[in-house]
Amino acid sequence: MATALINQFEGIYIALYSAYDENGEVDRERARQLARYYASTGVKGLYVCGSSGEGMLQSVEERKRMLEAVMEEVKGELTVIVHVGANATRDSVELSRHAEQWGADAISAVPSIYYRLSEAAVENHWQQMIDSTSLPFIIYNIPQTTGFNLSLNLLSRMAAQEKVIGVKMSGESTFDLQQFKVAGGDDFLVFNGPDEQFLAGRIMGADGGIGGTYGVMPELFCALNQLFKDGHIQEAQALQTTINGLIKKLLGYPSLYGACKYVLGLRGIQTGQPRLPLLPVREEDHASLAVLNEEIIAAIARYGMAAGGAEGAKGAERAEGAEGAEGAEGAKGAERAEGDGRDA
Numbered sequence: 001m002a003t004a005l006i007n008q009f010e011g012i013y014i015a016l017y018s019a020y021d022e023n024g025e026v027d028r029e030r031a032r033q034l035a036r037y038y039a040s041t042g043v044k045g046l047y048v049c050g051s052s053g054e055g056m057l058q059s060v061e062e063r064k065r066m067l068e069a070v071m072e073e074v075k076g077e078l079t080v081i082v083h084v085g086a087n088a089t090r091d092s093v094e095l096s097r098h099a100e101q102w103g104a105d106a107i108s109a110v111p112s113i114y115y116r117l118s119e120a121a122v123e124n125h126w127q128q129m130i131d132s133t134s135l136p137f138i139i140y141n142i143p144q145t146t147g148f149n150l151s152l153n154l155l156s157r158m159a160a161q162e163k164v165i166g167v168k169m170s171g172e173s174t175f176d177l178q179q180f181k182v183a184g185g186d187d188f189l190v191f192n193g194p195d196e197q198f199l200a201g202r203i204m205g206a207d208g209g210i211g212g213t214y215g216v217m218p219e220l221f222c223a224l225n226q227l228f229k230d231g232h233i234q235e236a237q238a239l240q241t242t243i244n245g246l247i248k249k250l251l252g253y254p255s256l257y258g259a260c261k262y263v264l265g266l267r268g269i270q271t272g273q274p275r276l277p278l279l280p281v282r283e284e285d286h287a288s289l290a291v292l293n294e295e296i297i298a299a300i301a302r303y304g305m306a307a308g309g310a311e312g313a314k315g316a317e318r319a320e321g322a323e324g325a326e327g328a329e330g331a332k333g334a335e336r337a338e339g340d341g342r343d344a
């Protein structure tokens with residue numbers, strides 16, 4: 001039963017950006033288009049309204065609209081995990097029930113933020129969500145933004161419940177990740193959070209990853225995951241290095257989400273600007289982001305996902321630095337894809 005759960009949920013999940021119109025309102029059509037975009041990339045699923053999805057900046061109704069659009073588009077095709085974490089427990093419970101009604105596969109939540117809560121308060125907050133549906137629950141541990149450090153004790157208590165199937169580890173310590181995997185047991189899912197450490201997380205016991213930058217390079221993370229699964233660690237390390245070069249550039253902009261959303265826009269997938277206080281992308285960054293988009297597309301082409309996961313990735317490592325024909329094709333593809341698809 002639990003092994004079946006590991007098989008059902010392990011893999012690569014896009015921490016989905018939310019889709020807004022030009023006035024910053026949740027845009028159902030755009031959300032559907034965004035979800036559709038990922039359906040053919042090889043990812044396992046989507047993580048909706050999490051950090052990258054700005055769930056904490058949205059009203060309960062907006063979060064419901066985002067999820068509904070996603071479910072309308074990819075229900076049954078992709079595994080959908082919904083972040084239902086909110087400051088007020090009652091909002092989280094409402095979102096949990098809504099997620100179940102719409103057929104989501106699992107719910108997940110950070111602790112309530114702002115108040116310095118005791119462990120007992122956070123445990124109760126999560127428990128209310130767990131008890132409100134029959135859905136599996138995945139703890140979202142991201143201490144650097146919530147200020148709450150999930151203890152091994154609380155994790156172990158929670159993991160003892162059948163409905164608590166895993167934890168998303170967005171802290172930077174792979175030691176913590178490993179300790180949580182050991183405490184939860186082989187049947188307990190652990191998702192890597194920091195995209196820059198995906199391979200490290202996998203080596204230390206993660207069953208997959210949930211990440212925001214996956215959104216602009218899902219194929220690369222799928223290839224990386226496959227390399228790890230096939231035991232090609234050297235090739236995997238080379239690909240993680242390539243990925244990190246791209247992530248480093250994305251992190252160099254004042255707004256990571258703005259940069260990623262703009263890159264998606266260049267591919268014809270419009271999601272609007274991030275919501276304030278997250279900064280919008282600056283006009284002066286448009287040109288360098290267009291170049292970065294081409295680099296990403298060229299890397300995807302080099303890693304030959306169309307030619308098939310690990311095989312393509314191995315070939316890409318051999319071609320690295322040699323300016324292979326695939327790379328040039330990828331860059332041309334990027335030019336073709338550019339069109340007029342930019343955010344206003």
Ligand SMILES: CC(=O)N[C@@H]([C@@H](O)[C@H](O)[C@H](O)CO)[C@@H](O)CC(=O)C(=O)O
Binds near residue numbers: 015193211212247
């Ligand atoms: C702290 C943080 O936001 N971490 C991100 C990463 O995807 C992160 O953006 C990436 O590693 C770049 O640093 C994810 O762990 C968050 C996430 O999955 C989410 O959006 O819910």
